[in-house]
Amino acid sequence: MRKIFFVLLCLLIAKTTTAQIDNTLFRRKPLDSTGMLLNMDAVYNRPFLSVGKLPVALGGYVEANYQHLGTDGITEGHQFQMRRFTLFVASSISRKIKFLSEIEFEDGTKEINIEFAALDIEFHPLFNVRGGVIMNPIGAFNQNHDGPKWEFVDRPVSATQMLPATWSNVGFGIYGKQFQKDWVLAYEAYLTNGFNDKIIDNSEGKTFLPAAKENRERFEESFNGVPLVTAKGAIRHKRIAEVGLSYMGGVYNKFQDDGLELDKRRRVDVFAVDVNSTLPRLRTFINAEWAWVYVDVPATYTQQYASRQRGGFADIVQPLYTGNIFGFNKSVINAAFRFEYVDYNVGRFNETGDNISDHYYAIVPAISWRPSPQTVLRFNYRYSWKSDLLGNPLSKTAGIQVGFSSYF
Amino acid sequence: MKRFLYVLLIVLSVPLSCKKLEPAAPEDHETLDGPVEGLSDEQRAMFLKGDIAFNNDVFTKETGLGPLFVSTSCGSCHAGDGKGHPFTTLTRFGQINEQGNLFLHAGGPQLQNRAIPGHQPETIPAAATFSKFTPPANTGLGFLDAVSDADILAMADPNDGDGDGISGVTNWVSLKNYITLREGSIDNAGKYIGRFGKKGAAYNLLQQTAGAYNQDMGIVSTYEPYDTYSGEEIDPEVSNQTVQHVVFYLKTLKAPVPRNTGDANTIAGKGLFTQINCNKCHVAELKTSASSIAALSYQTFAPYTDLLLHDMGNALDDGYTEGSAKTYEWKTPPLWGLGLAKISQGGSYYLLHDGRARSIEEAILLHGGEGAHARDKYKALSKEEKQQLIIFLESL
Numbered sequence: 001m002r003k004i005f006f007v008l009l010c011l012l013i014a015k016t017t018t019a020q021i022d023n024t025l026f027r028r029k030p031l032d033s034t035g036m037l038l039n040m041d042a043v044y045n046r047p048f049l050s051v052g053k054l055p056v057a058l059g060g061y062v063e064a065n066y067q068h069l070g071t072d073g074i075t076e077g078h079q080f081q082m083r084r085f086t087l088f089v090a091s092s093i094s095r096k097i098k099f100l101s102e103i104e105f106e107d108g109t110k111e112i113n114i115e116f117a118a119l120d121i122e123f124h125p126l127f128n129v130r131g132g133v134i135m136n137p138i139g140a141f142n143q144n145h146d147g148p149k150w151e152f153v154d155r156p157v158s159a160t161q162m163l164p165a166t167w168s169n170v171g172f173g174i175y176g177k178q179f180q181k182d183w184v185l186a187y188e189a190y191l192t193n194g195f196n197d198k199i200i201d202n203s204e205g206k207t208f209l210p211a212a213k214e215n216r217e218r219f220e221e222s223f224n225g226v227p228l229v230t231a232k233g234a235i236r237h238k239r240i241a242e243v244g245l246s247y248m249g250g251v252y253n254k255f256q257d258d259g260l261e262l263d264k265r266r267r268v269d270v271f272a273v274d275v276n277s278t279l280p281r282l283r284t285f286i287n288a289e290w291a292w293v294y295v296d297v298p299a300t301y302t303q304q305y306a307s308r309q310r311g312g313f314a315d316i317v318q319p320l321y322t323g324n325i326f327g328f329n330k331s332v333i334n335a336a337f338r339f340e341y342v343d344y345n346v347g348r349f350n351e352t353g354d355n356i357s358d359h360y361y362a363i364v365p366a367i368s369w370r371p372s373p374q375t376v377l378r379f380n381y382r383y384s385w386k387s388d389l390l391g392n393p394l395s396k397t398a399g400i401q402v403g404f405s406s407y408f
Numbered sequence: 409m410k411r412f413l414y415v416l417l418i419v420l421s422v423p424l425s426c427k428k429l430e431p432a433a434p435e436d437h438e439t440l441d442g443p444v445e446g447l448s449d450e451q452r453a454m455f456l457k458g459d460i461a462f463n464n465d466v467f468t469k470e471t472g473l474g475p476l477f478v479s480t481s482c483g484s485c486h487a488g489d490g491k492g493h494p495f496t497t498l499t500r501f502g503q504i505n506e507q508g509n510l511f512l513h514a515g516g517p518q519l520q521n522r523a524i525p526g527h528q529p530e531t532i533p534a535a536a537t538f539s540k541f542t543p544p545a546n547t548g549l550g551f552l553d554a555v556s557d558a559d560i561l562a563m564a565d566p567n568d569g570d571g572d573g574i575s576g577v578t579n580w581v582s583l584k585n586y587i588t589l590r591e592g593s594i595d596n597a598g599k600y601i602g603r604f605g606k607k608g609a610a611y612n613l614l615q616q617t618a619g620a621y622n623q624d625m626g627i628v629s630t631y632e633p634y635d636t637y638s639g640e641e642i643d644p645e646v647s648n649q650t651v652q653h654v655v656f657y658l659k660t661l662k663a664p665v666p667r668n669t670g671d672a673n674t675i676a677g678k679g680l681f682t683q684i685n686c687n688k689c690h691v692a693e694l695k696t697s698a699s700s701i702a703a704l705s706y707q708t709f710a711p712y713t714d715l716l717l718h719d720m721g722n723a724l725d726d727g728y729t730e731g732s733a734k735t736y737e738w739k740t741p742p743l744w745g746l747g748l749a750k751i752s753q754g755g756s757y758y759l760l761h762d763g764r765a766r767s768i769e770e771a772i773l774l775h776g777g778e779g780a781h782a783r784d785k786y787k788a789l790s791k792e793e794k795q796q797l798i799i800f801l802e803s804l
Contacts, residue, residue, distance in 0.1 A: 073433020197525065201473075205466035205480055247438035253525060263526045298525045303495065328617060351494035354754065381429065389484070390493050396431035 036184050038242055039274065040137060040175065042144035043100060043116060047374050047407045048090055059088040065403025069382070072395055076198050082108055083403075084147065086115070096122040103135075104166075114219070115168050126176035130190070133219065135168050137188045137232040138248040139289045140274035142167055147405030151317050151336035151368040153380050154401065156289070158311035158342045163270065163291055164210040169193045169228065170219050171364055179256040182238040186282040187231070193218050194228025195252035195268050200305040206344050206358060208294050209268070214253075226251040226265070241277035248272075252295070266296040288314040303349060303356060304389060311342030311360075317368075329373035338364040345389065357391035360384065375406035389404060428625070437665035440489045440547045440748055442589025444662045446703030451660065458657025462486075463652050467625050472645030474626040475527040475637045476520030482654065485543040485624065489661055490752025492543025492764050498624070501538035506732040511536045517730070518623040520636055527637070537727030539737075539763035541606050542614065545745045545752070550659030551709045552742070553613055554696035557594040557601050563691060563714045571804035574688045574778045576716035579608035579731040579739070584615055586631045592697060602731055603715045606761045608739040613655045621646055660701060662711055665744035668803045680793055684785035689718055689740045689778070712743035714804060721776015724760065736777060747802035768798050 037045055038256060046335050048057035063083045069075065083106065090100040101117040118132035141159035146165055159165040171192025178185045195212040202211035226252035236242035249269035256262055272291035278284065290312030297307045307344040317336040325331035362384035369377045383398040415765040426705050436442065441525050443455045463483035467473035478498055485496040502511025509516045515530040519538070524527040532538050558577060568575045574643040580599035583589075590612065593600050604610035610619065616632035626636050629651055631804070633641045681687055699705045717737040725736035733739075738761055749757055757767055765771035775783040786794065 068430075070427065072431055075427070075430060197469075201468045201470075201524070203466045203468060203471075205484065228471030253517075266525070298523075300523050300527075300529050302477075302480060302522045304484065342554060349495050351497070354756075357754070388487055390487055390495065390752075391755055392487055393751050398430045400429060 001330065007389070036179070036236065036238055038177075038184065038186050038236055039144040039244060039276075040186055040232070040234060042146070042149075043102075044090070044134070046088060048088065055092045057088075057090045057168055059090070059407060060086050061146055061148050061405060061407045062086070063153075063403060063405035064151045065378075065401055067153070067399060067403075069397055069399030069401075070395040073398070079235070081403075083153075086146075088149070093119075110167040111115065113166075114340070115166050124176070126178055127378065129172070130175060131172040133168050133170055134173065134190055136190065136192060136228070136230040136248055138167070138230055138246050138270055139163055139165070139272035139291055140244055140276065141165050141289055144308070146407070148374055148376050148407050150315075150405070151334055151366050151376065151378055152315070152338055152364055153378050153403045154364070154382065156338070157340050157362065158291065158313050158315040161208075161210065161288065161360075162293060162309050162311045162342045162344065163272070164213060167210075167213070171227070173230075177217055179327040184236045184238075186234045186236075189229075189231040191227040191229060193222040193224070194224075194250040196223035197253045199252055200295060200301065201269060205298070207279050207293070207309060209270075209293065224251055224254050224256075227372060230311070241275055244272075244274040246272045250268075263298075268296070269294045283319050285317040286315070287317075288312065303345070303347065306345035306347060306356070306358070308346035309344055310346055311340070311344075313338060314341035325371065330372060332370040334366075334368045334370070336364075336366040336368060338362070338366070340364075355391065356389060357387040358389045360386045374408075375404065376400065377404045418523050430589060431723070434784050436662075438748075438751075440545060440661075440664055440745055442662050443660050444550065444703045446627075447660060447701075451656075451701065451703075452601075454653060454656045455660050457650075457655035458655070461654050462657055465650075467645075472625075472627050472761065474520070474522075474524045475628040476515075476523050476529055478518075478520060478522060478624045480625065482620065482625075486546050487664060487752045489546040491545045491749045491758070492763075493753050494542070494758055497542055497763055498541040498543070499532065499538050500541060500728060500730070501532050501536040503729055504537055504727060504735060505729065515636070518636075520626065534667060539606075539726035539728035542758055542763040544606075545664075545749070546658055547661050548663035548709065548711060548742070549661065550699070550701065551663055551694070551696055551705045551707060552711060552713070552715065553590075553659060554699040554704045554707075555603075555699040555715065556592045559695065559697070560591060560601055560603065560715050561594065572688060573657065573781050574685075574718065576604070576689065576714055576718055577737070579717055579727050579733045581609055581611055581731040583611055584618075584627055584631070586618070587611055587615060599732070603739075606741075607730040607733040608715065608717055609733070613658050614651070617651055617655050617658065617773060621651065659704070663711070664748060666710070666744075666803050666804065667747060668799075671799070671803070672680075673796045673799040674803045675800075676732045676793075677796035677803075678796070679773055680789065680797045681800055684789070684797075685782045687712075688782070689716070690743050691740075707714065710744060710804075714741045716740060718779065719777035720779055722773055723752065723776050726762075743801060744804050746804050768801050769794070 012407040046059050048059040062085045065081050069081050069082040084104055086104040088102050092098045099119050103116040104113050104115050114133050116135055117131050117136050121129045135142055142165040169192035171190050173190025175188040196215045198211040198214050199209050200207055202208050230248040232246035234244035235370050252268045253266040255265045270293050276287040293309040295307050315338045317334050319332050319334050321333040341361040343359040344357040347356045364380050364382045366380040380401040381382045385394040387394050466481045475780050479496050485492045495597050501519045503509040504514030511533055514533045520530050555735045564576045566575050566577045572737040579602040580596050581602040602608040604616045610616040621627040622632035627645045628642050629644050629646050635642045691714040693710050696704055696707045717733050717739050719736050720738045726736050759771040765774055772786050
C-alpha cells in the first residue's frame with residue numbers, strides 16, 4: 001500500500017512539474033548576422049537555448065546520412081551513418097567570465113570526445129585568457145566545424161586527414177580583438193599539450209597527424225613535456241573577406257625519458273592560411289583553406305613517412321532560391337561545389353629521384369536545402385582520386401551522399 | 409502534393425542509380441590481383457583474410473616493426489601484387505659460394521637499411537659483396553608451387569647434354585625445420601629443390617612468407633623466432649594463422665591474364681620468341697601436379713619460366729649468392745605479367761633482378777652467359793621484328 005501511495009505521489013509531482021514548464025521561458029540565442037564575426041568566434045556563435053534567467057545555455061547538433069560509394073567497382077553497398085551527435089553547455093559565470101563545453105559522440109558511440117571545455121576570462125577586448133580543453137586554432141575548419149554550417153556531408157579531407165581536425169588539447173592562452181569601423185583584427189595564442197610519435201608510426205603507413213589523437217592520455221599528460229605553440233592572426237573587412245594566418249608547432253617525439261636522452265628533439269610545424277568571403281549581390285560564399293605540414297622524420301627511417309605535406313580545400317556555395325518550400329518560409333536552396341587536394345608526401349625518392357606520389361583529390365558537387373538557418377539537408381556527389389606512394393594508376397571512388405545536419 | 413511526389417520520386421531513384429555513378433571495375437586482364445577461379449566459399453574467405461593481412465596490415469613499433477626493417481607492410485613492396493620499385497628493393501650480402509654466408513654475424517644475409525627512430529640501420533660490411541633484389545610479382549605463385557620436382561628436374565640440363573648452350577640447374581637447399589615436404593619432393597643428400605626467390609633459395613611460400621615478415625619487416629613468428637636486431641629469440645609478433653592466411657593468399661592469387669592475344673604483332677612476336685630461343689629458359693607452359701587446393705591441381709599454365717638457375721654472364725654477376733647457386737646464376741623469372749609491371753612500378757619499368765633495366769629491350773640486351781645466344785639473335789632482328797617481340801612480351 002505504501003509503495004502504491006509512493007508511486008502515485010511521484011506521478012503527481014511529475015505532472016505538476018510538467019505543468020510548470022512554460023515554453024515562453026525558453027529563449028534561443030540566434031546566430032550572429034552582423035558580418036563582423038570571425039572563425040575564432042564560431043565556438044560561441046551557436047544557437048544556444050537558455051531557460052528563464054538561468055545562466056546556463058544548452059545546444060548541440062546532430063548529423064546523419066546515407067551513402068553509397070564505390071571504389072574501382074567494389075562497393076560497401078548502402079550505408080546509413082550517424083556521423084555525430086554533439087552537445088554544448090555554455091555558462092556565464094559572471095559578466096566577464098564564461099564557460100563553454102562541447103562533447104561529441106562520433107559514429108554512434110565509437111568515439112566520445114571532449115572537443116572543447118574552456119573557461120574564458122575577459123580583462124580587455126584585446127586581452128582575454130582562455131584555459132582548459134581548447135581547439136588549437138590552426139586553419140579555419142578546426143575552429144568552425146559544426147556540421148550545420150556546411151553544405152557537404154564529409155568534412156574536408158585536408159582538415160581531417162592531413163590536419164587533425166577536430167584537434168583539441170589541454171592548455172592556456174590569450175586572445176583578443178580590435179574593431180575599427182568595418183575592420184576587425186584578432187589574434188589568438190595558446191600553449192597546450194601536443195603531438196606524439198604516432199604521427200610517424202601508425203597503421204596508416206604515412207605521416208598522419210590525426211594519429212596523435214590515439215594517445216588518450218594527452219588530456220592529462222604531455223607526451224614529451226614540450227608545449228605545442230598555436231597562434232593565429234585574422235583580419236576581416238565587413239564587406240570584403242576574412243583572412244587568417246595560423247601556425248602550430250612543437251616537438252613530437254619522446255627525446256628523453258627518466259632523465260635519459262633517447263633522440264634529438266624532432267619538430268612538427270604547421271602553417272595555414274584561410275580565406276572566406278561572401279560576394280555582394282550574388283551572395284556567393286567562398287571558403288578556402290590551405291596548409292603546409294613539416295615533420296622532422298629521421299633520415300634512417302622510411303620515406304613512406306613524409307617530412308612534408310600540403311593540401312587544402314575550396315568551397316563555393318551559391319544560393320539559388322530563397323522562399324517558401326513545404327511551409328518553411330525561410331528556405332534556401334544552395335548549389336555548392338568543393339575541390340580538395342592533399343599531397344601526403346611532398347618529396348622525391350632517394351633511390352630514383354622520382355616524385356613521391358601519395359596524393360588525393362576530390363570534387364564534390366552538391367545541392368543543399370536549408371529549411372531554416374539551423375538545419376541543412378544535403379545531397380552530395382563525391383568523386384575522388386587517390387594515388388599510392390609510387391604513383392601507380394589512381395584508385396577512384398565515387399558515389400552519392402545524402403544527409404542532414406541540424407542544431408537543436 | 410505534386411511537388412511532394414516529385415521530390416519523393418527523386419529520393420527513391422537515388423539508390424537505383426547509385427552503381428551507374430560509381431567507377432567501374434577494371435577488366436580482369438588489367439590487374440594482377442584477384443583469386444584463381446574455382447575456389448570454394450571457405451577458400452575465398454581465407455583468401456580475403458590473407459589479402460587484408462598482406463595489403464592492409466601496416467606494422468608499427470607497437471605491433472613489432474623492426475627495430476630494423478626494409479618495409480612496414482607486405483603490400484608496400486608488392487603494390488597491386490605486382491613487381492616492386494627501387495624504393496623497396498632489398499639488399500642481400502655476404503655469401504659468395506655454396507659454403508654459406510660469411511657475414512651472418514654482421515647482419516647478413518639481408519640488409520635492414522631502415523630503422524625506427526632511436527636505432528641505427530645496418531650497413532654493408534666493407535668486405536662483403538652484395539646484390540639488390542627488386543620485389544617480384546606475387547601472381548600465380550600457387551601454380552609454380554604445384555609444379556612437381558620431377559617436372560622441374562626434367563627441364564634441367566646441367567651438362568648441356570643437348571648442346572644448345574643452355575644448361576639449367578636446380579638450387580638444392582636445406583630445409584627450415586618448420587617446412588613440411590610437398591608430395592613428390594626429391595631428396596638430394598638431405599637437400600631439396602628451391603623454387604622461389606631470385607636465386608631459387610626458398611623451398612615454398614611458407615618459407616618465403618615467414619622469411620619476409622622477419623627479414624623485411626623485423627616481425628618475428630614461431631617459424632622465424634629470432635629478432636633480426638638482437639639475434640635473440642623473442643615472443644611472436646604475428647600469429648601462425650596470419651602467416652598461413654598470407655601463404656594461402658599468395659598461393660591462390662590468379663595468374664596474369666594475357667592481353668591482345670589475337671593481335672597480329674603479338675602473334676608474330678610469339679613466333680619470334682620461339683625462333684630466337686627465348687623459350688629455352690622462359691618455358692611457355694608448365695603443368696601442376698596434385699594440390700591440396702583443387703583449383704590448382706593438374707592445371708596447364710603459361711608462366712614463361714623453367715624455375716631453373718642459369719648462368720647469366722659477368723654483367724649480372726654481383727658476387728653474391730644463396731644456396732647452391734653460383735654468383736652468376738639466376739633463376740629464370742616468370743615473364744607472365746611483364747606487360748603489367750608498369751602499373752605496380754610507378755609507371756616505369758625496373759626489370760632484371762635489381763631493377764637496373766629500364767625497358768624490356770634493355771633487359772634483353774643485358775642477358776649474358778646462357779642467354780647470350782638468344783640476345784645476339786634478338787640483336788639480329790629487324791626493327792619491326794624487335795617491336796613485335798616486345799609487343800608479345802607486353803601482352804603476357
